[in-house]
Amino acid sequence: MNFLNHTIVSWTVFLPLIGIVALLCVRGDAAVRKVALVFTALTFLVSLHLPFHFYSTSGGFQFIQRHSWIPAFHIQYLVGMDGLSLWLSVLTTFLSVIGVLVSWKSVQKNTKAFFILLLLLETGMLGVFCSLDLFLFYTFWEVTLVPMAFLIGIWGHERRLYAAVKFFLYTMAGSLLMLGCILWLYNLTGTFDFTVIKAGLASGAFVLSPTTELVLFLGFFIAFAIKVPLFPFHTWLPDAHVEAPTAGSVLLAGVLLKMGPYGMLRFNLELFPRAAQLCSEWIVILGLIGIVYGALVAFVQPNMKKLVAYSSVSHMGFIIIAIFTFSQIGTQGAIYQMLNHGVSTGGLFVLVGMLYERRHTFDMKEYGGMATVMPIYAGFFVLIVMSSVGLPLLNGFVGEFLIMVGTFTSAVAHAHVYAIIAATGVIWAALYLLHWTRNTIWGELSNAKNKVLKELDRREILVLSSIGALTLFMGLASPWFLNKTAATTAANVAVFQPASPATAAQRRTAPPPLVARTAARLTTGGGQ
Amino acid sequence: MVPLSYYLALSAILFCLGVAGFIFKQDIITVFISIELMLNGVNLAFVAFSHALRQIDGNIFVFFVMVVAAAEAAVGLAIIIAVMRNRNTLDVDQMTKLRD
Amino acid sequence: MQLTLFLIFAVLAVAGAINLLIQRHPIYSALSLVAVMFALAVEYLILGAEFIAFIQVIVYAGAIMVLFVFVIMVLNAGEVAPAPKSRVAAWIGLPVLALFAILVIGQVYGAFGATQLGLGEYLVQTGPVGNSLFHDFLLPFEVTSVLFLVGVLGAVVLAARQDKAPKPAIAQAEAEEPKAMAAGQR
Amino acid sequence: MSPAIPASFVPGVYYLRILPEIVLSVFALVIMMIEGPAKAISTGSSRARLSACVAFIGCLVALATVWVQAANAGDAFSGMFRVDAFTIFMHILLIAATAVIVLLAMDYLPQQGLDRGEFYALLLFATVGMGFMAGSVELIMIFIGLEISSIATYVLCGYRRHNAQSTEASLKYFLLGSFATAFFLYGIALLYGASGTTNLYVMAAHGFTVSPGGISHAALVLAAAGLIFIGLGFKVSAAPFQMWTPDVYEGAPALVTGFMSAGPKAAAFAVALRIFYVALQGSSASWFWLFWTAAILSMCIGNLGALYQKNLKRMLAYSSIAQAGYVLVAFTALGPGGASAVLFYLAAYVAMNIGAFAVISHWAHREEAYVNLKDYAGLGFRFPWLGFCLSMFLFSLIGVPMTGGFFGKLFVFRTALDAHLIGLTVIALLNSALAAFYYLRVIVYMYMRPQEGEPIACARNTAPLWLALASCLGVTLWLGIFPNQALQYALKGAQQLLR
Known part of the structure; x- marks a missing residue:
């Protein structure tokens, strides 16, 4: 199988594109669905090659494939994977299969176009995670934007136009900012090759002035923060989620949001560590606001889909905190939590979507006592909600625990405070998720319309059981997952480790006021 | 002896009067005539330079400008006739079919 | 002597140009332009541009301007009543124009103030012009034929009466916008 | 006059260097000739179809002869015309654009009831003019080329001569175009006076010290640059000389609008490159600000104006102003980088803009009844391929x-950054974010809005239309995915331009 290692990434990325060609050739909605399923499943299987041939001891990139693409601009087709992108790619292929399955019946209009866009989206998302050339990365980044906007705008719910345009313009603005920064970086270094830029910046071959580094950092950061979405940039998310079709919501929450933290880990931290340290406190504070704010807003949502959307804002806050406290455990937890969030929030959207298919409303008041009419559904519902809450033995627990530990033991100032505030987020999550479960699943079956609801069919059971099994598996077999990412995360945070314990202790004991310190660092050039 | 700048000043004055005509006249044909006036102003500059430089090129240039002006006049007047047939007016301010 | 000649005809040309602007009826404007052209023809002669002076009279003033006058007569174009709206343009346009004139005159004066042009110092006769046209300027000379072809085609396309009007076009369009299409009926 | 003038005999190879123009003129003449006799023996439509075929073949032959031209690079006709990589690049671009327009006309003209052969003759003549604009290195030839293409375009604008809008557009374009030409000509006169030559390369080599008086001509050259800039600014519809664009684009037949926004604009930029980058290279510090200002104004005015347009032709008119702004951003970068970015962007722009107008002119129907945004509701799913093409453009x-547009912009921004035009790049980036909104609205209408009223029956899609759409789409994607070759050509063209 070794010969496959050179091309496996490309196969994974472009199999959905071949699927699009196949889709163009078939007629009839039934055939279209089957072909889409076959190709997403095939992509998933192919992508499983990756974890089984990944050397967990290496922190560098593997499965590298390099071709010259546009020599005049020194642009290469350069793809590869490290521990960071490995699981996210597999998550993408997995959720794409789920996406096809949940759209099986709910998408009746323009089916072929729907699945073409879904497959295009898959290619884009996979490309984002494995591109090692900044230009290629940007290309794939934008490629995800267009199909997602279409999925929301065409197959969405009532206010789909508003949501689609808002989504497109928000992310477009962010990505243009990133394009500007990529070009500037190219201007400074003369290459788009991520590995070269990283090595050059680390070794001092390319020198960025502190101001330049800060501006570049912020340019990339804002683009990613919009995608995450970090607290003040999150307003597009509830609209997009609520209006998107189920498959769109699943992929949006499951994968597209992960592109933000992925980008931060990959670019902001690896390329601009000084600026990252400089800004980390502000970002962590935004993340904390996001946790609390998202949870509180989720708690009062009557709309179930909005509830899940705001819970994403809250959950993503954890990941941001973990990333910007620069501890290896925390970063491990962040990656793991990205996967967990993809699985469990994706699962929550699937659950909401199944109810919507039956009742055509997201209003929580319309439901209640679903356990009596749909016991299997209720079982899966509770399982996935528990995973999202972070119940021990399930996947969410591992990620949140690692994040807490990582944050608490981090060398950054006020790490304890961050960890404690973040920990309250877990309580908030339990609050609104259990509140929701009580209102929907338990209680009295008061609404007459709910009495005739059909139980899950085989396809739906297949979808939910695969998600449910994954939550269990990831809860129990977390070392297998975390092993693969250990070397990468260690390399990732190595830059941030304090030179000696003494300096760390010094910093922790006497922290000057935050604002004054940031200003001082700006003026002195960001040095420690 | 006449300074070159006198000729150039005359040329500039004629050109500017042409521009003024283009901006302020309301009758399409007069607007077009103003453009011809501008071209005449330019021609004078060419001939004056030609003389100052002791070169024939400026003269030839004027010749071509006249040729072009003739072709432009033929087409321009045809356009004016077509507009007149459609609209029955030659007032620039009436040309308002295309506006925001 | 030369300066006197220059000034006389310069004043004539400027007067003609101003008259062009003042006159309301296009026919007077056209005739004013003819006057300007004659004055300029004399200036060309003073500058030794014999050939240009003659074709200025024969072709420009004689042929092209006659075409103008002819069209004015055919269209029976009359005076256009001044509209209040175009005064707005005057407020914006005049200062810009004045600025531009001062600028241009200033520039050329500054750059060429010292150069004197004498009468008869340099004479361009028809022979050298022809020679030059068929050697150095062969390409533009040939290409102008394309220009004239375009002119002919343009006149044919735009102004010639058509053998038959495009019937369905008008029928359909009339239903939608009757007044815009009224002219197409002829 | 320029050096190395053959005294009395012009070798045949000189004609090879303008072979595409000769071929196009001959084919245009053939069309003019067959229009007459054929009128007697055949009906209107088949006669026009014959003319269309002749025109298309003419374009293909002309494209083929560009290789002959390329094989005989060098100066021709006493240094009036220069065949270099730049000329070749522009020739391929312009002639290919015309070929696509001819294909589209086969579909558009019969549909509009305008099926007369003169259209094709005018188109080919306009291309001859543009070819001379691109290849000439002598101001007099540039001027004549400009006039040929302009006059042909004036006529094409008024081609729907029974329509008041069309003739009004023609009139507006004619008056403002001639006005601009006069400025251009005045600029030429001043340049001639300042340098004593009209050959751009001689001018570049000798500078502006030859003229009498021996006084510094910096101010005069700046005035000349300004005047030429006004003249060309009108032609490329750069702000603040853009005011005619929306009106004329709206009134002209949709296909002619497509042509106008592509060919003549590209040719005018080629002229601007030759004049400013070559002849006025030495005084770039003084004219740089003209372009800088115009770039910002064009982008902002174009994009802001387009936001509120309901008529698609008008919207694309404003968009073309904005696109001219992006080209001007590249223009301000100077040097071979700037020139090659201009060339590449023009290629991408021509492909995508003609493509967009191809769909619009096909969808417009008779008398252009359907050119408003609301007429596009539901188009995307009822005519998936048409919708797909328009969305791609x-x-x-x-x-x-x-897509080509992306790579063009990338190239422009990169070049501008290389030239340390950071403020300009930021403004351009912001503008392209703003522009996304109104382009996106068309797509939103096509795919996401329910159709109101009776569905619009689409005219039959003809083979020429598909060929044209496919070639525009192909070029757009080619320039976006594998731009390397085109980049190399653009760079080579730019280098030879500045040699």
């Missing part, structure tokens, strides 16, 4: 990766 205009 619009995405390219937005600047989404994998």
Whole structure:
């Protein structure tokens, strides 16, 4: 199988594109669905090659494939994977299969176009995670934007136009900012090759002035923060989620949001560590606001889909905190939590979507006592909600625990405070998720319309059981997952480790006021 | 002896009067005539330079400008006739079919 | 002597140009332009541009301007009543124009103030012009034929009466916008 | 006069160097000739179809002869015309654009009831003019080329001569175009006076010290640059000389609008490159600000104006102003980088813009009844391929990766950054974000809005239309995905331009 290692990434990325060609050739909605399923499943299987041939001891990139693409601009087709992108790619292929399955019946209009866009989206998302050339990365980044906007705008719910345009313009603005920064970086270094830029910046071959580094950092950061979405940039998310079709919501929450933290880990931290340290406190504070704010807003949502959307804002806050406290455990937890969030929030959207298919409303008041009419559904519902809450033995627990530990033991100032505030987020999550479960699943079956609801069919059971099994598996077999990412995360945070314990202790004991310190660092050039 | 700048000043004055005509006249044909006036102003500059430089090129240039002006006049007047047939007016301010 | 000649005809040309602007009826404007052209023809002669002076009279003033006058007569174009709206343009346009004139005159004066042009110092006769046209300027000379072809085609396309009007076009369009299409009926 | 003038005999190879222009003129003449006799023996439509075929073949032959031209690079006709990589690049671009327009006309003209052969003759003549604009290195030839293409375009604008809008557009374009030409000519006169030559390369080599008086001509050259800039600014519809664009684009037949926004604009930029980059190279510090200002104004006015347009032709008119602004951003970068960015962007722009107008002119129906945004509701799913093509062109205009428009913008921004025009680049980036909104609205209408009223029956899609759409789409994607070759050509053209 070794010969496959050179091309496996490309196969994974472009199999959905071949699927699009196949889709163009078939007629009839039934055939279209089957072909889409076959190709997403095939992509998933192919992508499983990756974890089984990944050397967990290496922190560098593997499965590298390099071709010259546009020599005049020194642009290469350069793809590869490290521990960071490995699981996210597999998550993408997995959720794409789920996406096809949940759209099986709910998408009746323009089916072929729907699945073409879904497959295009898959290619884009996979490309984002494995591109090692900044230009290629940007290309794939934008490629995800267009199909997602279409999925929301065409197959969405009532206010789909508003949501689609808002989504497109928000992310477009962010990505243009990133394009500007990529070009500037190219201007400074003369290459788009991520590995070269990283090595050059680390070794001092390319020198960025502190101001330049800060501006570049912020340019990339804002683009990613919009995608995450970090607290003040999150307003597009509830609209997009609520209006998107189920498959769109699943992929949006499951994968597209992960592109933000992925980008931060990959670019902001690896390329601009000084600026990252400089800004980390502000970002962590935004993340904390996001946790609390998202949870509180989720708690009062009557709309179930909005509830899940705001819970994403809250959950993503954890990941941001973990990333910007620069501890290896925390970063491990962040990656793991990205996967967990993809699985469990994706699962929550699937659950909401199944109810919507039956009742055509997201209003929580319309439901209640679903356990009596749909016991299997209720079982899966509770399982996935528990995973999202972070119940021990399930996947969410591992990620949140690692994040807490990582944050608490981090060398950054006020790490304890961050960890404690973040920990309250877990309580908030339990609050609104259990509140929701009580209102929907338990209680009295008061609404007459709910009495005739059909139980899950085989396809739906297949979808939910695969998600449910994954939550269990990831809860129990977390070392297998975390092993693969250990070397990468260690390399990732190595830059941030304090030179000696003494300096760390010094910093922790006497922290000057935050604002004054940031200003001082700006003026002195960001040095420690 | 006449300074070159006198000729150039005359040329500039004629050109500017042409521009003024283009901006302020309301009758399409007069607007077009103003453009011809501008071209005449330019021609004078060419001939004056030609003389100052002791070169024939400026003269030839004027010749071509006249040729072009003739072709432009033929087409321009045809356009004016077509507009007149459609609209029955030659007032620039009436040309308002295309506006925001 | 030369300066006197220059000034006389310069004043004539400027007067003609101003008259062009003042006159309301296009026919007077056209005739004013003819006057300007004659004055300029004399200036060309003073500058030794014999050939240009003659074709200025024969072709420009004689042929092209006659075409103008002819069209004015055919269209029976009359005076256009001044509209209040175009005064707005005057407020914006005049200062810009004045600025531009001062600028241009200033520039050329500054750059060429010292150069004197004498009468008869340099004479361009028809022979050298022809020679030059068929050697150095062969390409533009040939290409102008394309220009004239375009002119002919343009006149044919735009102004010639058509053998038959495009019937369905008008029928359909009339239903939608009757007044815009009224002219197409002829 | 320029050096190395053959005294009395012009070798035949000189004609090879203008072979594409000769071929196009001959084919145009053939069309003019067959229009007469054929009128007696055949009906209107088949006669026009014959003319269309002749025109298309003419374009193909002309494209083929560009290789002959390329094999005989060098100066021709006493240094009037220069065949270099730049000329070749522009020739391929312009003639190919015309070929696509001819294909589209085969579909558009019969549909509009305008099926007369003169259209094709005018188109070919306009291309001859543009070819001379691109290849000439002598101001007099540039002027004549400009006039040929302009006059032909004036006529094409008024081609729907029974329509008041069309003739009004023609009149507006004619008056303002001639006005601009006069400025251009005055600029030429001043340049001639300042340098004593009209050959751009001689001018560049000798500078502006030859003229009498021996006084510094910096101010005069700046005035000349300004005047020429006004003249060309009108032609490329750069702000603040853009005011005619929306009106004329709206009134002209849709296909002619497509042509106008592509060919003549590209040719005018080629002229601007030759004049400013070559002849006025030495005084770039003084004219740089003209372009800088115009770039910002064009982008902002174009994009802001387009936001409120309901008529698609008008919207694309404003968009073309904005696109001219992006080209001007590249223009301000100077040097071979700037020139090659201009060339590449023009190529991408021509492909995507003609493509967009191809769909619009096909969808417009008789008398252009359907050119408003609301007429596009539901188009995307009822005519998936037509919708797909239009969305791809619009995405390219937005600047989404994998399209020519994106790579063009990338090249422009990169070049501007290289030239340390950071403020300008930021403004351009902001503008392209703003522009996404109105392009996107068309796509939203096509795919996401329910159709109101009776569905619009689409005219039959003809083979020429598909060929034209496919070639525009192909070029747009080619320039977006594999731009390397085109980049190399653009760079080579730019280098030879500045040699």
